[in-house]
Amino acid sequence: MTPPPIRRPMTTAYYVQAVLSFAVALTAVTVAVARMPLGTWERAFLGLGLVYVVTSAFTLAKVVRDRQEIQEMTTRVDQARLDKLINEHDPFEMKSV
Template structure:
């Protein structure tokens, strides 16, 4: 599926599969932490590590997506048009 601006759109099935996979893996990891024979401080360390891992994975995905979008031909063409427009504009041409 493709949009008019060249960007692809994710399907509802892929979105649902991604959400379910994330939820199952997160719950399974937290369940493993709860049922491991560990002291409370060790459980908290593992829980904080998992939360940091999840938040950094979201951040990395956003950075990769932004980098990919900035490298598209459409964005580069828009930047070139803007540079051409700014180069040809003289703000003091009509002042005198």
């Protein structure tokens, strides 16, 4: 019998903290870029760089999450195979030669 997979609960407080932290950081950098004493083209270049960094961060987070899910699935399949072998094995079985 396979034990149920361990679920790591994500609390509401953790989720809110992560969202607020991201929002504050993004707002701070956006305000900093907007208030810099630069021309329009330089400000636009920095803004585009900020958009690139944010989208790259989301992509990286998704890749890490997907990789972890694949690893958990592989672990479950290996555990199921091991459980099947253990259930089929009878240590007291007498094999005739």
